[in-house]
Amino acid sequence: MEKNNFIDQGIIIRALEEKDLEKADSFMEFGNSLIDEDAPVVINSSISLEEERKWLESRLAETKKNNQVFFFAEKNGEVIGISNLSLLGGKRNHVASFGISIKNGYRGIGLGYRLMEGIIKEAKEKMRSLKIIKLSALSINQPAISLYEKCGFKEAARVPEQIFHKGELVDEVIMLLYV
Amino acid sequence: MEKDKFIDQGIVICALEERDLEKAGNFASFSNSLVDEDAPVVMDSKISAEEERKWLEGRLAKVEDKKQIFLFAEKNGEVIGIASLGLDIGRRSHIGSFAISIKSGYREIGLGSRLTEETIERAKENLSGLKIIRLRVFGGNKPAISLYEKYGFREAARLPKQVSYKGELVDEVIMLLYV
Numbered sequence: 001m002e003k004n005n006f007i008d009q010g011i012i013i014r015a016l017e018e019k020d021l022e023k024a025d026s027f028m029e030f031g032n033s034l035i036d037e038d039a040p041v042v043i044n045s046s047i048s049l050e051e052e053r054k055w056l057e058s059r060l061a062e063t064k065k066n067n068q069v070f071f072f073a074e075k076n077g078e079v080i081g082i083s084n085l086s087l088l089g090g091k092r093n094h095v096a097s098f099g100i101s102i103k104n105g106y107r108g109i110g111l112g113y114r115l116m117e118g119i120i121k122e123a124k125e126k127m128r129s130l131k132i133i134k135l136s137a138l139s140i141n142q143p144a145i146s147l148y149e150k151c152g153f154k155e156a157a158r159v160p161e162q163i164f165h166k167g168e169l170v171d172e173v174i175m176l177l178y179v
Numbered sequence: 180m181e182k183d184k185f186i187d188q189g190i191v192i193c194a195l196e197e198r199d200l201e202k203a204g205n206f207a208s209f210s211n212s213l214v215d216e217d218a219p220v221v222m223d224s225k226i227s228a229e230e231e232r233k234w235l236e237g238r239l240a241k242v243e244d245k246k247q248i249f250l251f252a253e254k255n256g257e258v259i260g261i262a263s264l265g266l267d268i269g270r271r272s273h274i275g276s277f278a279i280s281i282k283s284g285y286r287e288i289g290l291g292s293r294l295t296e297e298t299i300e301r302a303k304e305n306l307s308g309l310k311i312i313r314l315r316v317f318g319g320n321k322p323a324i325s326l327y328e329k330y331g332f333r334e335a336a337r338l339p340k341q342v343s344y345k346g347e348l349v350d351e352v353i354m355l356l357y358v
Contacts, residue, residue: 043269090221091342131348132340157336159353161311163270169310174338 006073006114011080011106013118016060016070023077024053030079030103037104040138040165059084069123071115073106080106083115085123085133094131096123100144107143116151124179132176138163139171153177185252185293190259190285192297195239195249202256203232209258209282216283219317219344241265248301250294252285259285262294264302266309273310275302291326299330303358311355317342318350332356 006013020027032046047055062068067089073081083100087093098119102112123130135153137144145155153175162172185192193199199206211225226234241247252260262279266272277298281291302309316323318337332354341351 041269042271045269088221090223091344092221094343094348095341134338134341156338157353159313159335159355162274162313164273165270169273174336176338 006111009075011073011075011111013071013073013115015122016056016063016072018060020072021053021056021060023079024056025049026074026077026079027056027072027082028052030082033103034101038166039101039104040141040144040163041101042163044164062086066126066128069119069126071119071122073102073111073115075106079103081111081115083112083119085119085127087127087129093129096127096130096133098133098135112144112147113150116147120151120177120179130179132178135175137173137175138165139173140165145173145175148175151177185290188254188288190252190254190290192250192252192293194301195235195242195251197239199251200232200235200239202258203235204228205253205256205258206235206251206261207231209261212282213280217345218280218283219320219323219342220280221342238263238265245305245307248298248305250298250301252281252290252294254285258282260290260294262298264298264306264312266306273308275306275309275312277312277314286322291323292329295326295330299356299358309358311357313356314354316352316354317344318352319344324352324354327354327356330356 028047028049031052034041035044035046059068059070063070067087068084070084072079081102085096085098087096100112100115135148137148139158155173156176157174159172161169163170207226207228210231213220214222214225238247238249242249247265249263251258260281264275264277267274267276279291279294299312314327314332316327334352335355336353338351340348342349
C-alpha cells in the first residue's frame, strides 16, 4: 500500500526524544520553511534556534508526564513534518488539542495521514483521561480539512474572521473527534 | 455616577504595575479562592505564590509591550477581581482574548460590569491592531453570559462537552465582540 512505502523513500516517523533537542536547528528550519511559503499556520514570523529549543524542551517535558504526544517525520536528517497532541489540563483535561504540519514538497503523499494515525493511536494508549481531540483549521485549507475528516473529525464550529492569511481574515473551523 | 460607588465601599480598581508583583501572594489567594469554591473557571488546582508571580510577570511584560490590558480590583489589600485582555500571536494578532473573574461575595454588585467596560475601553485605546475580542465561557454560566451580552458580545460557537464541571461534561461557548 502506498502509505507503507515511507521507509523505502527514506522517511522515518518517530516520537520526539531527548536526543532530538540536539537538532533543534532542523526543527527551526522546518518551522521557518512554513513561514517562508506563507503556509496556513498561526505563526507568521521566524523563530530563533533558542525559541525552538525551548519549545521542544517544553514538549518533551509534557511528553514525559503523558500530557503530550509528539511525532515527527524526517528524511536524511531533515525534518519534513511534525504533529503533536496536548492535553489541555485543568477542567479540560479530557480534551487534547491537535496540530500537524508537513513541509512543502512532501504533501499529498499520505504522510499527514500516517502521522495522524500514529499519534492518535499513541494518545489513546498513553492519555488515560483523553475523550475528545480538538483541532483548528483555516476554512480555506481544504486539503487539511479533508485529511481531518478522513481521520474521523467532524466540524463542530466555524468562528468568523479569526485568522489573517494572504491579506484576508479567514474563518477558523474547529473540529472534534471523540475517541 | 454609579461608577463611584466602589470607592465608597473601599474598592479600588487598578492596572497591573511592576510593584504589584510584590503581592503575588494576594493574587494567588484570589485564584485559589475560585478553586476552593469550585467556580466555573478552567483551573482546578491551587497555585503557589511563586507560580502566580511568574504568570503575573508574563502578563506585565505583555502590558509593557502594549499587547495586554490587565486590571484588578482590591479591597483592604485583598484582590477581589481580575480582568485581562491579551492580543493573540501571529496570524491571530487582531484577536484579543478576554477573561474576568470576581471573588465570591463581590458578585452582582456591578464590579464585573465595571471591570469589563474599563478593560474594553482601554483595549480599544491601547492595543493596536485589535479588531475582535473573544472569550470562552462555560455553557451553563448564565450570569457571566448575561454580562458579556450586555457589553455586546454575541455567541459565535458552542462546542460540546469541553469542560468537566461538577461531575458533568459541559459545553464551552465562544463569544465575539467586534470593536
